Amino acid sequence: MATGKIDPMHQFTVETLVPLHIGKYDISLTNSAAWMLAALAVIWAFMALGMKRQLVPGRWQMAVEGLTGFIDDLVRVNIGPEGRKFTPFIFALFTFILFVNFLGMLPLAIVPGWHAFTPTSHFSITGVLAIVSFSLVLIVGFWRHGLHFFSLFLPAGTPIWMAPLIIPIEIVSFLVRPFSLALRLFVAMMAGHILMEVFGSFIVSGFASGTATGFGVGIVSFIFIVGVGALELLICALQAYVFALLTSLYLSDAINLH
Amino acid sequence: MDVASAKLIGAGLAAIGTGAAAIGVGFVFGQFLNSALRNPAAADGQQGRLFLGFALAELLGLMAFTVALLILFVF
DSSP: OTTOOOOTTGGGOOOEEEOOEETTEEOOEEHHHHHHHHHHHHHHHHHHHHOSOOSSOOHHHHHHHHHHHHHHHHHHHHTOGGGGGGHHHHHHHHHHHHHHHHHHTSOGGGSTTOOOOOGGGSHHHHHHHHHHHHHHHHHHHHHHHGGGGGGGGSOTTOOGGGHHHHHHHHHHHHHTHHHHHHHHHHHHHHHHHHHHHHHHHHHHHHHHHOSHHHHHHHHHHHHHHHHHHHHHHHHHHHHHHHHHHHHHHHHHHHHHOO | OOHHHHHHHHHHHHHHHHHHHHHHHHHHHHHHHHHHHHOHHHHGGGHHHHHHHHHHHHHHHHHHHHHHHHHHHTO
Protein backbone atom coordinates (compact mmCIF):
# COMPACT_ATOMS: atom_id res chain seq x y z
CA MET A 1 0.00 0.00 0.00
CA ALA A 2 2.87 2.33 -0.74
CA THR A 3 0.72 4.27 -3.16
CA GLY A 4 -1.75 5.12 -0.40
CA LYS A 5 -4.65 4.20 -2.65
CA ILE A 6 -6.85 1.40 -1.31
CA ASP A 7 -8.22 -0.96 -3.94
CA PRO A 8 -10.72 -3.21 -2.15
CA MET A 9 -12.16 -4.68 -5.36
CA HIS A 10 -8.90 -6.21 -6.55
CA GLN A 11 -9.41 -9.34 -4.44
CA PHE A 12 -12.47 -10.25 -6.49
CA THR A 13 -10.72 -10.43 -9.87
CA VAL A 14 -11.07 -13.79 -11.56
CA GLU A 15 -7.69 -14.85 -12.92
CA THR A 16 -7.03 -17.63 -15.38
CA LEU A 17 -4.77 -20.34 -13.98
CA VAL A 18 -4.86 -22.91 -16.80
CA PRO A 19 -6.02 -21.51 -20.16
CA LEU A 20 -8.37 -23.89 -21.95
CA HIS A 21 -10.51 -23.19 -25.01
CA ILE A 22 -12.97 -25.42 -26.80
CA GLY A 23 -14.10 -23.81 -30.04
CA LYS A 24 -15.04 -20.26 -29.17
CA TYR A 25 -15.86 -21.11 -25.56
CA ASP A 26 -13.45 -20.19 -22.81
CA ILE A 27 -13.51 -22.95 -20.18
CA SER A 28 -10.18 -22.07 -18.56
CA LEU A 29 -9.53 -23.14 -14.98
CA THR A 30 -9.81 -19.89 -13.03
CA ASN A 31 -8.95 -19.20 -9.41
CA SER A 32 -12.70 -19.25 -8.71
CA ALA A 33 -13.00 -22.80 -10.07
CA ALA A 34 -9.82 -23.83 -8.26
CA TRP A 35 -11.19 -22.63 -4.92
CA MET A 36 -14.48 -24.45 -5.53
CA LEU A 37 -12.51 -27.63 -6.30
CA ALA A 38 -10.52 -27.07 -3.11
CA ALA A 39 -13.78 -26.75 -1.18
CA LEU A 40 -15.02 -30.01 -2.73
CA ALA A 41 -11.76 -31.76 -1.75
CA VAL A 42 -12.03 -30.46 1.84
CA ILE A 43 -15.70 -31.52 2.09
CA TRP A 44 -14.85 -34.94 0.68
CA ALA A 45 -11.97 -35.40 3.14
CA PHE A 46 -14.09 -34.16 6.05
CA MET A 47 -16.92 -36.55 5.24
CA ALA A 48 -14.71 -39.51 4.34
CA LEU A 49 -12.75 -39.33 7.59
CA GLY A 50 -15.98 -39.34 9.61
CA MET A 51 -17.92 -42.06 7.80
CA LYS A 52 -16.13 -45.09 9.23
CA ARG A 53 -19.36 -46.10 11.03
CA GLN A 54 -17.69 -46.87 14.32
CA LEU A 55 -20.06 -48.07 17.02
CA VAL A 56 -18.49 -45.65 19.50
CA PRO A 57 -17.96 -42.50 17.43
CA GLY A 58 -14.69 -40.61 17.75
CA ARG A 59 -14.41 -36.81 17.66
CA TRP A 60 -14.35 -36.63 13.88
CA GLN A 61 -17.35 -38.85 13.43
CA MET A 62 -19.21 -36.76 16.01
CA ALA A 63 -18.46 -33.63 13.96
CA VAL A 64 -19.79 -35.24 10.78
CA GLU A 65 -22.84 -36.61 12.59
CA GLY A 66 -23.46 -33.19 14.07
CA LEU A 67 -23.46 -31.64 10.59
CA THR A 68 -25.72 -34.27 9.02
CA GLY A 69 -28.01 -34.27 12.06
CA PHE A 70 -28.29 -30.48 11.89
CA ILE A 71 -29.45 -30.54 8.25
CA ASP A 72 -31.73 -33.50 8.95
CA ASP A 73 -33.40 -31.51 11.76
CA LEU A 74 -33.68 -28.42 9.55
CA VAL A 75 -35.44 -30.38 6.80
CA ARG A 76 -37.69 -32.30 9.19
CA VAL A 77 -38.83 -29.17 11.03
CA ASN A 78 -39.37 -27.01 7.93
CA ILE A 79 -40.66 -29.45 5.29
CA GLY A 80 -42.00 -32.33 7.35
CA PRO A 81 -41.73 -36.08 6.79
CA GLU A 82 -42.20 -35.74 3.01
CA GLY A 83 -39.06 -33.63 2.77
CA ARG A 84 -36.66 -36.39 3.75
CA LYS A 85 -35.74 -37.11 0.14
CA PHE A 86 -34.55 -33.53 -0.27
CA THR A 87 -32.10 -33.79 2.64
CA PRO A 88 -29.12 -34.61 0.36
CA PHE A 89 -29.85 -31.55 -1.78
CA ILE A 90 -30.09 -29.17 1.18
CA PHE A 91 -27.02 -30.81 2.71
CA ALA A 92 -25.02 -30.33 -0.49
CA LEU A 93 -26.04 -26.66 -0.74
CA PHE A 94 -25.25 -25.97 2.91
CA THR A 95 -21.87 -27.70 3.07
CA PHE A 96 -20.75 -26.26 -0.26
CA ILE A 97 -21.58 -22.68 0.68
CA LEU A 98 -20.19 -23.13 4.20
CA PHE A 99 -16.86 -24.55 3.11
CA VAL A 100 -16.43 -22.12 0.22
CA ASN A 101 -17.10 -19.22 2.62
CA PHE A 102 -14.71 -20.54 5.24
CA LEU A 103 -11.93 -21.29 2.74
CA GLY A 104 -12.28 -17.75 1.42
CA MET A 105 -11.55 -16.44 4.93
CA LEU A 106 -8.16 -18.18 5.12
CA PRO A 107 -5.39 -15.62 5.73
CA LEU A 108 -3.38 -16.81 2.73
CA ALA A 109 -2.33 -13.27 1.82
CA ILE A 110 0.57 -13.73 4.29
CA VAL A 111 2.30 -15.60 1.45
CA PRO A 112 3.26 -12.90 -1.10
CA GLY A 113 1.37 -13.21 -4.36
CA TRP A 114 -1.34 -15.39 -2.85
CA HIS A 115 -4.77 -14.45 -1.65
CA ALA A 116 -7.78 -16.47 -0.70
CA PHE A 117 -10.68 -16.21 -3.14
CA THR A 118 -14.35 -16.58 -2.25
CA PRO A 119 -16.38 -17.89 -5.19
CA THR A 120 -19.60 -17.01 -3.32
CA SER A 121 -18.67 -13.33 -3.54
CA HIS A 122 -19.60 -13.49 -7.24
CA PHE A 123 -23.16 -13.13 -8.42
CA SER A 124 -22.61 -15.69 -11.19
CA ILE A 125 -21.89 -18.43 -8.62
CA THR A 126 -24.63 -17.58 -6.13
CA GLY A 127 -27.01 -16.95 -9.05
CA VAL A 128 -26.48 -20.47 -10.34
CA LEU A 129 -27.01 -21.90 -6.85
CA ALA A 130 -30.24 -19.90 -6.52
CA ILE A 131 -31.44 -20.96 -9.99
CA VAL A 132 -30.80 -24.61 -9.11
CA SER A 133 -32.87 -24.40 -5.94
CA PHE A 134 -35.59 -22.29 -7.60
CA SER A 135 -35.96 -24.70 -10.52
CA LEU A 136 -36.12 -27.61 -8.08
CA VAL A 137 -39.01 -25.80 -6.37
CA LEU A 138 -40.77 -25.35 -9.73
CA ILE A 139 -40.16 -28.95 -10.83
CA VAL A 140 -41.33 -30.42 -7.52
CA GLY A 141 -44.34 -28.11 -7.40
CA PHE A 142 -45.59 -28.91 -10.92
CA TRP A 143 -44.68 -32.59 -10.55
CA ARG A 144 -46.71 -33.08 -7.39
CA HIS A 145 -49.64 -30.72 -7.96
CA GLY A 146 -49.77 -30.10 -11.71
CA LEU A 147 -51.53 -26.85 -12.58
CA HIS A 148 -52.96 -26.83 -9.07
CA PHE A 149 -49.54 -25.46 -8.07
CA PHE A 150 -50.78 -22.02 -9.14
CA SER A 151 -53.02 -21.98 -6.06
CA LEU A 152 -49.78 -21.07 -4.26
CA PHE A 153 -50.50 -17.52 -5.40
CA LEU A 154 -53.79 -17.37 -3.49
CA PRO A 155 -53.35 -18.35 0.16
CA ALA A 156 -56.22 -20.43 1.48
CA GLY A 157 -58.89 -18.42 3.29
CA THR A 158 -58.30 -15.18 1.39
CA PRO A 159 -61.57 -13.30 0.77
CA ILE A 160 -62.29 -13.49 -2.95
CA TRP A 161 -62.54 -9.70 -3.35
CA MET A 162 -58.94 -9.47 -2.12
CA ALA A 163 -57.71 -11.79 -4.89
CA PRO A 164 -56.92 -9.09 -7.50
CA LEU A 165 -54.63 -7.47 -4.94
CA ILE A 166 -53.07 -10.58 -3.37
CA ILE A 167 -52.30 -12.52 -6.56
CA PRO A 168 -49.97 -9.94 -8.17
CA ILE A 169 -48.18 -9.44 -4.85
CA GLU A 170 -47.69 -13.18 -4.40
CA ILE A 171 -46.52 -13.61 -8.01
CA VAL A 172 -43.95 -10.84 -7.64
CA SER A 173 -42.74 -12.17 -4.30
CA PHE A 174 -42.45 -15.64 -5.84
CA LEU A 175 -40.51 -14.46 -8.87
CA VAL A 176 -38.16 -12.32 -6.79
CA ARG A 177 -37.08 -15.30 -4.66
CA PRO A 178 -34.10 -16.49 -6.74
CA PHE A 179 -32.75 -12.94 -6.98
CA SER A 180 -33.05 -12.29 -3.25
CA LEU A 181 -31.52 -15.68 -2.48
CA ALA A 182 -28.51 -15.03 -4.72
CA LEU A 183 -28.14 -11.34 -3.86
CA ARG A 184 -28.13 -11.92 -0.10
CA LEU A 185 -25.26 -14.42 -0.14
CA PHE A 186 -23.24 -12.54 -2.75
CA VAL A 187 -23.49 -9.10 -1.14
CA ALA A 188 -22.94 -10.39 2.39
CA MET A 189 -19.73 -12.13 1.39
CA MET A 190 -18.52 -9.25 -0.76
CA ALA A 191 -19.26 -6.59 1.88
CA GLY A 192 -17.41 -8.57 4.53
CA HIS A 193 -14.33 -9.00 2.37
CA ILE A 194 -14.30 -5.31 1.39
CA LEU A 195 -14.51 -4.38 5.08
CA MET A 196 -11.61 -6.67 5.97
CA GLU A 197 -9.55 -5.37 3.05
CA VAL A 198 -10.16 -1.71 3.89
CA PHE A 199 -9.23 -2.08 7.56
CA GLY A 200 -6.31 -4.34 6.65
CA SER A 201 -4.90 -1.58 4.47
CA PHE A 202 -5.47 0.93 7.30
CA ILE A 203 -3.16 -1.20 9.46
CA VAL A 204 -0.48 -1.39 6.77
CA SER A 205 -0.56 2.27 5.78
CA GLY A 206 -0.89 3.36 9.42
CA PHE A 207 2.27 1.56 10.51
CA ALA A 208 4.08 2.45 7.29
CA SER A 209 3.48 6.18 7.81
CA GLY A 210 5.84 6.15 10.81
CA THR A 211 3.97 8.91 12.69
CA ALA A 212 2.39 8.56 16.14
CA THR A 213 -1.09 9.11 14.69
CA GLY A 214 -0.53 6.44 12.07
CA PHE A 215 0.64 4.04 14.75
CA GLY A 216 -2.51 4.71 16.80
CA VAL A 217 -4.75 4.19 13.77
CA GLY A 218 -2.91 0.94 13.02
CA ILE A 219 -3.40 -0.38 16.57
CA VAL A 220 -7.10 0.54 16.64
CA SER A 221 -7.65 -1.00 13.19
CA PHE A 222 -5.87 -4.16 14.29
CA ILE A 223 -8.09 -4.59 17.36
CA PHE A 224 -11.13 -3.80 15.23
CA ILE A 225 -10.24 -6.28 12.50
CA VAL A 226 -9.89 -9.13 15.02
CA GLY A 227 -13.50 -8.51 16.04
CA VAL A 228 -14.62 -8.12 12.43
CA GLY A 229 -12.86 -11.38 11.54
CA ALA A 230 -14.77 -13.23 14.26
CA LEU A 231 -18.01 -11.61 13.07
CA GLU A 232 -17.22 -12.59 9.48
CA LEU A 233 -16.81 -16.25 10.50
CA LEU A 234 -20.26 -16.02 12.11
CA ILE A 235 -21.69 -14.40 8.95
CA CYS A 236 -20.14 -17.16 6.78
CA ALA A 237 -21.95 -19.84 8.76
CA LEU A 238 -25.12 -17.76 9.07
CA GLN A 239 -25.42 -17.05 5.33
CA ALA A 240 -24.96 -20.74 4.51
CA TYR A 241 -27.65 -21.55 7.09
CA VAL A 242 -30.00 -18.88 5.76
CA PHE A 243 -29.57 -20.13 2.18
CA ALA A 244 -30.35 -23.71 3.25
CA LEU A 245 -33.24 -22.56 5.45
CA LEU A 246 -34.88 -20.44 2.73
CA THR A 247 -34.44 -23.21 0.15
CA SER A 248 -36.13 -25.66 2.47
CA LEU A 249 -38.96 -23.18 3.18
CA TYR A 250 -39.54 -22.66 -0.55
CA LEU A 251 -39.47 -26.42 -1.09
CA SER A 252 -41.97 -26.78 1.73
CA ASP A 253 -44.26 -24.31 -0.09
CA ALA A 254 -44.04 -26.42 -3.23
CA ILE A 255 -44.63 -29.71 -1.39
CA ASN A 256 -47.30 -28.75 1.12
CA LEU A 257 -48.97 -25.86 -0.83
CA HIS A 258 -50.19 -23.86 2.19
CA MET B 1 -21.26 20.31 -8.90
CA ASP B 2 -19.37 17.93 -11.16
CA VAL B 3 -20.48 14.37 -11.77
CA ALA B 4 -17.65 12.70 -9.83
CA SER B 5 -18.46 14.41 -6.54
CA ALA B 6 -22.21 13.97 -7.05
CA LYS B 7 -21.49 10.27 -7.49
CA LEU B 8 -19.66 10.06 -4.18
CA ILE B 9 -22.42 11.95 -2.36
CA GLY B 10 -25.04 9.67 -3.92
CA ALA B 11 -23.15 6.55 -2.85
CA GLY B 12 -22.86 7.92 0.67
CA LEU B 13 -26.59 8.65 0.80
CA ALA B 14 -27.35 5.14 -0.48
CA ALA B 15 -25.23 3.66 2.30
CA ILE B 16 -27.56 5.20 4.92
CA GLY B 17 -29.95 2.37 4.09
CA THR B 18 -27.60 -0.16 5.67
CA GLY B 19 -28.05 1.65 8.98
CA ALA B 20 -31.81 1.30 8.64
CA ALA B 21 -31.33 -2.43 8.09
CA ALA B 22 -29.21 -2.51 11.25
CA ILE B 23 -32.21 -1.17 13.18
CA GLY B 24 -34.38 -3.87 11.61
CA VAL B 25 -31.97 -6.71 12.41
CA GLY B 26 -31.53 -5.44 15.96
CA PHE B 27 -35.29 -5.32 16.34
CA VAL B 28 -35.67 -8.92 15.12
CA PHE B 29 -33.06 -10.31 17.51
CA GLY B 30 -34.11 -8.04 20.38
CA GLN B 31 -37.74 -9.09 20.15
CA PHE B 32 -36.69 -12.72 19.88
CA LEU B 33 -34.57 -12.51 23.03
CA ASN B 34 -37.31 -10.60 24.79
CA SER B 35 -39.83 -13.34 24.21
CA ALA B 36 -37.33 -16.21 24.49
CA LEU B 37 -36.48 -15.14 28.04
CA ARG B 38 -40.15 -15.13 28.94
CA ASN B 39 -40.72 -18.62 27.59
CA PRO B 40 -37.36 -20.37 27.08
CA ALA B 41 -39.03 -23.71 26.41
CA ALA B 42 -40.66 -22.44 23.22
CA ALA B 43 -37.60 -20.55 21.96
CA ASP B 44 -35.83 -23.38 20.15
CA GLY B 45 -38.83 -24.11 17.98
CA GLN B 46 -38.89 -20.55 16.68
CA GLN B 47 -35.29 -20.35 15.49
CA GLY B 48 -36.28 -20.90 11.89
CA ARG B 49 -38.61 -17.90 12.03
CA LEU B 50 -35.89 -15.89 13.79
CA PHE B 51 -33.44 -16.43 10.96
CA LEU B 52 -36.14 -15.91 8.33
CA GLY B 53 -36.88 -12.50 9.84
CA PHE B 54 -33.18 -11.76 10.07
CA ALA B 55 -32.64 -12.72 6.42
CA LEU B 56 -35.53 -10.58 5.18
CA ALA B 57 -34.46 -7.53 7.20
CA GLU B 58 -30.84 -7.91 6.21
CA LEU B 59 -31.62 -8.28 2.51
CA LEU B 60 -33.00 -4.74 2.33
CA GLY B 61 -29.82 -3.32 3.86
CA LEU B 62 -27.71 -5.32 1.46
CA MET B 63 -29.77 -3.87 -1.39
CA ALA B 64 -28.87 -0.36 -0.21
CA PHE B 65 -25.23 -1.44 -0.16
CA THR B 66 -25.59 -2.83 -3.69
CA VAL B 67 -27.03 0.48 -4.89
CA ALA B 68 -24.06 2.30 -3.35
CA LEU B 69 -21.63 -0.05 -5.12
CA LEU B 70 -23.50 0.32 -8.41
CA ILE B 71 -23.27 4.10 -8.18
CA LEU B 72 -19.56 3.94 -7.34
CA PHE B 73 -18.30 1.33 -9.78
CA VAL B 74 -20.81 0.98 -12.62
CA PHE B 75 -21.87 4.50 -13.59
